[in-house]
Amino acid sequence: MFEQLAVDRKTAAAIDEAVQRGRLPHALILEGGDEATRLAAAQEIACALVCESADRKPCGVCPKCRKALSGSHPDLYLIEPEKEGAPIKVDAIRALKSHATLRPNDGDRSVFHIREAQLMNVQAQNALLKILEEPAPHVSILLTCPSKAALLETIRSRATAFALSNETATDTTDETAPQTAKDMLKTLCEGSELDLLVLLAPLQKDRPLFRAALSAVRPLLRDALVAGEDLPAMTQEEETALLLRRRLTQKQLLDLMDAAQSCADALDRNANLNLVLTYYCSRCSEIKLS
Numbered sequence: 001m002f003e004q005l006a007v008d009r010k011t012a013a014a015i016d017e018a019v020q021r022g023r024l025p026h027a028l029i030l031e032g033g034d035e036a037t038r039l040a041a042a043q044e045i046a047c048a049l050v051c052e053s054a055d056r057k058p059c060g061v062c063p064k065c066r067k068a069l070s071g072s073h074p075d076l077y078l079i080e081p082e083k084e085g086a087p088i089k090v091d092a093i094r095a096l097k098s099h100a101t102l103r104p105n106d107g108d109r110s111v112f113h114i115r116e117a118q119l120m121n122v123q124a125q126n127a128l129l130k131i132l133e134e135p136a137p138h139v140s141i142l143l144t145c146p147s148k149a150a151l152l153e154t155i156r157s158r159a160t161a162f163a164l165s166n167e168t169a170t171d172t173t174d175e176t177a178p179q180t181a182k183d184m185l186k187t188l189c190e191g192s193e194l195d196l197l198v199l200l201a202p203l204q205k206d207r208p209l210f211r212a213a214l215s216a217v218r219p220l221l222r223d224a225l226v227a228g229e230d231l232p233a234m235t236q237e238e239e240t241a242l243l244l245r246r247r248l249t250q251k252q253l254l255d256l257m258d259a260a261q262s263c264a265d266a267l268d269r270n271a272n273l274n275l276v277l278t279y280y281c282s283r284c285s286e287i288k289l290s
């Protein structure tokens, strides 16, 4: 976990260690990388902060992680400019403050993510400073911005900053995605959840490829729904459809289409790549066993 967070493994390991021991500083600045990387990193940390797994956090599959991933967790707050590039004003930070004084709804932590934090005007930053000076024990604040240099020194001195590196993407997505989709479905039919995780592990570094593969999965499943069982398979696609048809029920095929769609939607909302991958694998194996 946290691979895309830092420029070096040592920093990633330090964050992971702090998360697992519940010792993450109450205010973090995530700077650098591109917007998608910053959002993904903030989401992964927020998810880890609310995760209820006794094992490694974030697990990606517990009810709290699922709510966090689907954007429905009541204790995760996003503060962002009303329009792209518009300033974040003091009213937004006052609203944050009033939420921060309440107990969390669904656990023991409230997480406030201020996106494009560099757009906070000076008044807003000063209001935030008051909150950082006397942090409530159940409050975590994540600031994401291209560079922390745009924040007041007083804010920077009360938060721990981490530099991000961009997620890497291949330029062979178009050719690779259909094959990846077929491999995913074949492994789903013939292998275990672990086999699927191993197959998908390289995609932890390739959001566009995973997104394209999820799109390519759906037509294969649709073909399987209408495939005649006795027809000989001529192409690789037909072969995959036939395999699916023989191994899975109609309901399972439809559920798999839903799972691919909801994971694709999550990626489009800039959800954390690793968590969506983990969720997809566990959802697929749930469907297979249903």
Ligand SMILES: [Zn+2]
Pocket (backbone or CB within 6 Å): 050, 051, 052, 053, 058, 059, 060, 061, 062, 063, 064, 065, 066
């Ligand atoms: Zn969890």
